[in-house]
Amino acid sequence: MTAAADDVRDPSLPGRLLAVERDALIPLLRSRPDADFALPAAACPGWTVRDVLAHCSAALIRVVEGRFEKGVFSPESNDRDIADRAEWTHARVLDELERGMTEAGEVIAGRANGAWDAIAFGEWVHAGDVRDSLGESGAYTGAGxxxxxxxxxxxxxxxxxxxxxxxxxxxxxxxxxxxxxxxxxxxxxxxxxxxxxxxxxxxxxxxxxxxxxxxxxxxxxxxx
The missing domain is CATH 3.30.1050 (Nonspecific Lipid-transfer Protein; Chain A)
Structure with missing residues (x-):
C-alpha cells in the first residue's frame, strides 16, 4: 500500500474514513440495547461506551462549528463534554455523532497542511474501542x-x-x-x-x- 508512504496529502481522506465508519457503526449502535451503552470501555479507563460516543460526537461537532477554545481535548474538557450530554438520550448522542461524522470531513479537508487530520484518525480508533467493548468484530480494521x-x-x-x-x-x-x-x-x-x-x-x-x-x-x- 504505497499511500501510507506518500507525503502528498489527500484532503478527502479524513472525510472518507469518517463516512465509511459512520455507515457501519451508527446502524450497529442503533440496534444495540440500552444496557450496552453502560458497558465499560476497556481502552478508556473510567469511561463507558456511552462516554466514548459522547466524547466523539462532541469533538466532531467542535470541528463542524469551529469551537476550539483553549484547553480543548484536555481531560477536563473531555469530561465536561461528556457531562454536558449526561441527560441526553442515547438516540440523541447517536444523532449528534452521525451529524459530526457526516459534516466534519469537509471542514477537516479545508484545514491547511492537514492540521486536523489526526482528529479523524482518533475518531476511527474510538470506533474500534466501542466495537471491542461490545464484543463486535472489526475493531481497528474494517472497510476504512x-x-x-x-x-x-x-x-x-x-x-x-x-x-x-x-x-x-x-x-x-x-x-x-x-x-x-x-x-x-x-x-x-x-x-x-x-x-x-x-x-x-x-x-x-x-x-x-x-x-x-x-x-x-x-x-x-x-x-x-
Missing part, C-alpha cells in the same frame, strides 16, 4: 483500514515517532511509518494491522501474535 493506515503513517511522521518498517499480514505492501530520516536503524514490525494500530494508540495487545524489534512499545504510542 486502508485510509486509517495512511493517516497513521502521516501522524507518526508529524509526531516524530521512530522510523518503522511494518510487514503487515493483511496489507499487500509494507508500510513505512514514523520519521523519514535519522541515523537510527528503522524498527521493524511483523503482525496484523489491528495490532499495529493498538500499539500506536496505547491499546492492549494481550494474546496478539506479533514481532517488534528496534523500538520499545512506549516509543510508538501517539497518546503516551
Amino acid at each position: 483500514r486502508s485510509d486509517a493506515l495512511s493517516l497513521l503513517a502521516r501522524v507518526t511522521r508529524e509526531r516524530g515517532r521512530p522510523r518503522l518498517h511494518a510487514d503487515v499480514d493483511d496489507v499487500d505492501a509494507p508500510l513505512q511509518l514514523g520519521a523519514r530520516s535519522g541515523t537510527r536503524t528503522p524498527a521493524r514490525f511483523i503482525g496484523d494491522s489491528a495490532t499495529l494500530v493498538r500499539l500506536y494508540t496505547g491499546r492492549a495487545v494481550d494474546g496478539a501474535s506479533y514481532e517488534l524489534t528496534g523500538a520499545a512499545v512506549e516509543e510508538l504510542n501517539l497518546y503516551g
Whole structure:
C-alpha cells in the first residue's frame, strides 16, 4: 500500500474514513440495547461506551462549528463534554455523532497542511474501542483500514515517532511509518494491522501474535 508512504496529502481522506465508519457503526449502535451503552470501555479507563460516543460526537461537532477554545481535548474538557450530554438520550448522542461524522470531513479537508487530520484518525480508533467493548468484530480494521493506515503513517511522521518498517499480514505492501530520516536503524514490525494500530494508540495487545524489534512499545504510542 504505497499511500501510507506518500507525503502528498489527500484532503478527502479524513472525510472518507469518517463516512465509511459512520455507515457501519451508527446502524450497529442503533440496534444495540440500552444496557450496552453502560458497558465499560476497556481502552478508556473510567469511561463507558456511552462516554466514548459522547466524547466523539462532541469533538466532531467542535470541528463542524469551529469551537476550539483553549484547553480543548484536555481531560477536563473531555469530561465536561461528556457531562454536558449526561441527560441526553442515547438516540440523541447517536444523532449528534452521525451529524459530526457526516459534516466534519469537509471542514477537516479545508484545514491547511492537514492540521486536523489526526482528529479523524482518533475518531476511527474510538470506533474500534466501542466495537471491542461490545464484543463486535472489526475493531481497528474494517472497510476504512486502508485510509486509517495512511493517516497513521502521516501522524507518526508529524509526531516524530521512530522510523518503522511494518510487514503487515493483511496489507499487500509494507508500510513505512514514523520519521523519514535519522541515523537510527528503522524498527521493524511483523503482525496484523489491528495490532499495529493498538500499539500506536496505547491499546492492549494481550494474546496478539506479533514481532517488534528496534523500538520499545512506549516509543510508538501517539497518546503516551
